[in-house]
Amino acid sequence: MKKVIYCIIFSLVILLNSCSLNRLVIGQMSPILENSSAALFEESDLELAEQALASNLKLIEGLLKSDPQNEQLLRLAAQGYAGYALGFVEDENPERAKVMYLRARDYGLRLLQKNNNFVQAEKEGLEALAGLVKSYDKNDLPGLFWTGFSWAGYINLSLDKPAALLDLPKVQLIMERVEELDSSYFNGAVYLYFGSIYGMKPKIMGGDPEKAKQYFDKNLLITENKFLLTYIYMAKYYAAKILDESLFDQYLAYVENASIDVLPGMELLNQIAKRKAGYLKKMKEDLF
Numbered sequence: 001m002k003k004v005i006y007c008i009i010f011s012l013v014i015l016l017n018s019c020s021l022n023r024l025v026i027g028q029m030s031p032i033l034e035n036s037s038a039a040l041f042e043e044s045d046l047e048l049a050e051q052a053l054a055s056n057l058k059l060i061e062g063l064l065k066s067d068p069q070n071e072q073l074l075r076l077a078a079q080g081y082a083g084y085a086l087g088f089v090e091d092e093n094p095e096r097a098k099v100m101y102l103r104a105r106d107y108g109l110r111l112l113q114k115n116n117n118f119v120q121a122e123k124e125g126l127e128a129l130a131g132l133v134k135s136y137d138k139n140d141l142p143g144l145f146w147t148g149f150s151w152a153g154y155i156n157l158s159l160d161k162p163a164a165l166l167d168l169p170k171v172q173l174i175m176e177r178v179e180e181l182d183s184s185y186f187n188g189a190v191y192l193y194f195g196s197i198y199g200m201k202p203k204i205m206g207g208d209p210e211k212a213k214q215y216f217d218k219n220l221l222i223t224e225n226k227f228l229l230t231y232i233y234m235a236k237y238y239a240a241k242i243l244d245e246s247l248f249d250q251y252l253a254y255v256e257n258a259s260i261d262v263l264p265g266m267e268l269l270n271q272i273a274k275r276k277a278g279y280l281k282k283m284k285e286d287l288f
Contacts, residue, residue, distance in 0.1 A: 033060070033076060044260055044267045046275065050088045053080060071111060071143075078107035078146035085153060087272040091279045094157045101154035108147030112140070126169055133177045141181050145190065148174035152193050156200065172197075187266065188222035191215040192233050199237025209241040226263035228255045228273035235280055240287040248284070252277045 043049040085100035121132040158164035195215035201207030239248035255277040260270040
């Protein structure tokens, strides 16, 4: 009997040490993962970036199996899947992009759910959720932003699904908190969310293209006109909504003529903006 007990204790010690070792190894990889992410944003070759991002995402998910609560890994997974959907999937395969956005949202939610009250507040309704979201601070900013951004991406591709639209008020609460904490986070992209929401909705549901333009202008102020994706959003959710073809063409021309390194460190997203400009030009007849 004693031998059995000793074997059990020995096995538990090995298991615990193994878990600790896994976390230690993952912790040592933190600088590598961050540098890999930064290098990816600097990449201007879209095909290479797409392949690298897909590989990185599977590596991150593999590491999460060893350390499921690792905040850095959860953030990188949420950011990675949202970026993958936005940059490489949604224009050609919206249904697949929905899946990617939901994966990103769920990783972001795992960050927010580290606060044990989140699930209960969500069940109780918007008032309870609003109160809880207000308690999040700057340390929670990545979880808030990537949850809201990816959730909004899914909703934007699911406008024909009432269940998806019902979640929009939750996303609104999350993104309002992002704006309060740091509106400049990730190139002021919170204003791309607000602008697209006001531009996307019909007037009967609170849509207002001029309000959309105001939010886009706030983003341009933060980024000094260097974040080319902003002009893609302005073309689609402002110029097209007010049926101004000349302005639509002007925004797309600005993107096409701009240098991708106008915003160092964001070459990939600026290159993605250029490709999206091509997609929008092909869609012009449908938009007008």
